[in-house]
Amino acid sequence: MSPTRAEQRRQTESRILAEARLLFAEVGFDRTTIRAVAKAAGVDAGLVMHYFGSKDELFARAVERAAAEPVDGDVADTMLASLAKRLEAEPVASLALLRSMLTNADAADRYRTAGEAQFGQISAAIPAADAGLRASLLGAIVHGVLIERYLLRFGHLAEASPEQIIELLRPCFRALAAAPES
Amino acid sequence: MSPTRAEQRRQTESRILAEARLLFAEVGFDRTTIRAVAKAAGVDAGLVMHYFGSKDELFARAVERAAAEPVDGDVADTMLASLAKRLEAEPVASLALLRSMLTNADAADRYRTAGEAQFGQISAAIPAADAGLRASLLGAIVHGVLIERYLLRFGHLAEASPEQIIELLRPCFRALAAAPES
DNA sequence: GTCTATACATCGATAGAC
DNA sequence: GTCTATCGATGTATAGAC
Known part of the structure; x- marks a missing residue:
């Protein structure tokens, strides 16, 4: 026994x-x-x-964590769904990386590597000449929100429901994910 | 002499x-x-x-730095102009605070205090019930962009011109600064 | 006004006992 | 498989010489 x-x-x-x-x-x-x-x-x-x-x-x-999920349908919706999941359940491993990435070179590298896989998919799915920059901005927004909600625990962001945040961000994400005119 | x-x-x-x-x-x-x-x-x-x-x-x-400038006209435009300034000239004092805020309690406090003055103005200028959350999201976006451009030096964000970034963010900021219907 | 010397604490890492 | 003892390096802070 x-x-x-x-x-x-x-x-x-x-x-x-x-x-x-x-x-x-x-x-x-x-x-x-x-x-x-x-x-x-x-x-x-x-x-x-x-x-x-x-x-x-x-x-x-x-x-170390599992790889990012693939981008299948609409880019904005996919990213919003992914963000929603991370807003509902506090992603401890991600937070460990986020917390350390500004002051530790190894953590910054791992963060970059983890993001590049997702970045490539998102960038490829955006029909615009500046798709790379658009994808980068989407990433920066996601991480900015996670940092202020979990790491700095800023009042409104820490207490808001995932749905509230997602719905406010939806027009932003749509604007960035879609070409200016097409 | x-x-x-x-x-x-x-x-x-x-x-x-x-x-x-x-x-x-x-x-x-x-x-x-x-x-x-x-x-x-x-x-x-x-x-x-x-x-x-x-x-x-x-x-x-x-x-330690000077206080934030007042919000006079349109909220979105004011914030975009403020961001543009920080994208053109690297704001060293701000970066020192940003770099340290995740791993030093004193830096986090100073960051919070510095942000609150601006937050109050922005929040008050947004005509919506969830103005506080909207203002917080705007702040998170600004800081996410600054972090990835200057502190992590991510390719597309580090190399893009301030104008490119500002124009891509404009619809996002407008969506967050304006009430859903009014 | 500027520098030398040093006290004091903490931490990562190693070697070896049990 | 787990713990004790200790080395070596580094960093803040203090006291005092020049």
Whole structure:
């Protein structure tokens, strides 16, 4: 009935990862210490190092996620649906990346890489000569909203319902996703 | 002909402040060290401490700026004009604040305070029941664009001309600044 | 007015005991 | 599989010499 060593390790490891994600999302890479992660997970700092080798590796494991979903129908609607999902359930792994991307080069790279896949699809689906810039603006808006809602917790944005936000942004997204005249 | 001690100090102090602003904008509060600021300004670390007392005080002095300009005419146009100005000349003091606001509580507070004055005006000028949320979204968009252009230097946004960006954002801003029907 | 020397704390990482 | 002990580096801040 007692768990094998491999099971033990897997459980402890995932508990460490969960606490690391939370801390990275709350205070960012630099201010998250191995010691604090270990304490939150109820283990020793040496064990965290033993499992993950380095703080960078721990961060990499904590923020890795599944790939972005494909853009099928209308660009604006697809992006709004994706944003709505992230406004309903707080996306901890994304927040860990967002929190750290301005002060950590590795986090910035991962953020860029994660965004490029989605960017390519969106850019290709916009029928305009300046599709790249339009897609970039859409991305900047999404991230600006997520930052002020979850990371800075600005009053109106933090408390508004996802539907309210989505409906206000819909005309913006439509304007950016559609060509000026066609 | 030789400068007085007071003049000497004033010059050295403003040189230190300028270098501090640059470093805070480039790598954020935590990774900016007193030693690095001193070195960039061509003085000793002890002197920086002697002038400003603490790293927090140095940061406060480095990011303090003039108040936001008043909202006179159309809300959307006013905000777009304000954004255009910040897209033409890189606003170093603002960037220092933006770079640090996700990982430093004091920077986040200053950012919030600086934004609230402008927020109140914008919110009051929007004729809608959800004016507060609309104003917040406008702020989030502005900051999202500034972050990706200057702090992350994303290709399309970093290279686009201010006019291009402003014209693409104009319909978004109009939609958010105007009541749904009136 | 400017610099040297140093106290004091924190953190990542390593080695090894149990 | 988990924890103790410790090294080495770095950074803020202080005290005092010049």
